[in-house]
Amino acid sequence: MFTPLLQGQDTGANDRLLDEIERRACTYFFEQADPDTGLVLDRAGLHTPYTGGACSIAATGFGLSAMCVADQRGYLDRAVAQERVLRTLRFLKDGAASEHGFFYHFLHSQTGKRIWRCEVSSVDTTWLMCGVLHCRAYWEDAEIRSLATELINRVDWTWMMSGVNTLAHGWTPEVEFLPYHWDSYSELLAMYLLAISSETHPIPKSSWDAWKRPLVDFEGIFYIDSATPIFVHQYSHAWFDFRGRTDRYADYFHNSQRATEAHRRYCIQLSSRYPAYGPDMWGVTASDSPRGYRVWGSTGSPVDGTLVPCAAGGSLVFLPGPCGTVLENMMRAYGSKVWSKYGFVDAFNPQTGWYSQWVLGIDLGIMLLMAENARTASVWDAVMSTREAKYAMSAVGLKLRT
Secondary structure, three states, rough: OOOOOOOOOOOOOOOOHHHHHHHHHHHHHHHEOOOOOOEEEEEEEEEOOOOOOEEHHHHHHHHHHHHHHHHOOOOEEEEEEHHHHHHHHHHHOOOOEEEEEEOOOOOOOOOOOOOOOOEEEEEHHHHHHHHHHHHHHHOHHHHHHHHHHHHHHHHHHHHHHOOOOEOOEEEEEEEEEEEEOEOOOOOOOOHHHHHHHHOOOOHHHHHHHHOOOOOOOOOOEEEEEEOOOHHHHHHOOOOOOOOHHHHHHOHHHHHHHHHHHHHHHHHHHHHHOOOOEOOEEOOOEEEOOOOOOOOOOOOOOOOOEEEEEHHHHHHOOOOHHHHHHHHHHHHHHHHHHOOOOOOOOOOOEOOOOEEEEEEEEEHHHHHHHHHHHOOOOOHHHHHHOOHHHHHHHHHHOOOOOO
């Protein structure tokens, strides 16, 4: 068993708030998924009942994990949660558009067909497979385990390398492989672990060494990063427990702790320009804005005073006290402007008076899993018990420090 991070520790956020974040996120993943296919909407309005539309395959992965948490915490009746998992896995196996075991980034939630000429996505399929792996470990159900194993084994990671030593971002029928590869530090940790551990289509262990690990320095905080938003330091850690493990390059959990602290200080520095920012109110990552989608915190997207709750909420396991305090303060200061039946809205800008009218599945998902790991480590426990996690960690040299 892995030790919960918050055991005997002041989180800054009380357990009641974390429980509500989890409960409301699980409500989203149940209500805003198609009841027949299980595919989860990419986003939903704050007061909008489910109607068929754009499903995010990544949100569907978070949704599968959400059904495990909902059962464990009693948010849903066990039979209901289990049936939703079964329906989702059955549809993914037989009904959802895919290529070589990889799924399109966006599908129609009712039909499972590709929309918007989007790509077959290696990273979004990764988050889906993390949810599938979690379900296989959690549910003592022969059909769930069989379906999950089939889906995991169907992913042809070797094909996605497209003839080089790193994984491609994706593929489309129109242009075939995209010209970009996962060749520098980002949210790629879980992707490479799954690909190396595959029983049917494994990539070489040496691929772990093939991507770059650029080191940056922010006010004396050194960490691996590629000028990316903070979410890239979160997602792999939602399912895989890197605590206390190092390879010959880094302690990746500690690296994400340092990245989160650097991000916190970066936001605090901007408080003279954006008065809402401060030591207990910070955090920005990829989100909507009044001018459309922005990848805040990355090169080319300077911050404009927007706050994104999942920036702190998705880093709860790294800096429990500071991140929890941010969530508490957002609730106290902005209340119903930022809090809905499904949890925190995607983003808001108190200086301009703009508050998003949307919640996003991946925002809610990363906050749900990080809150649960911080409280009980149950997601980590389940995933780290699998053959895939054990084999991959050993294969790439991620060893527990002694």
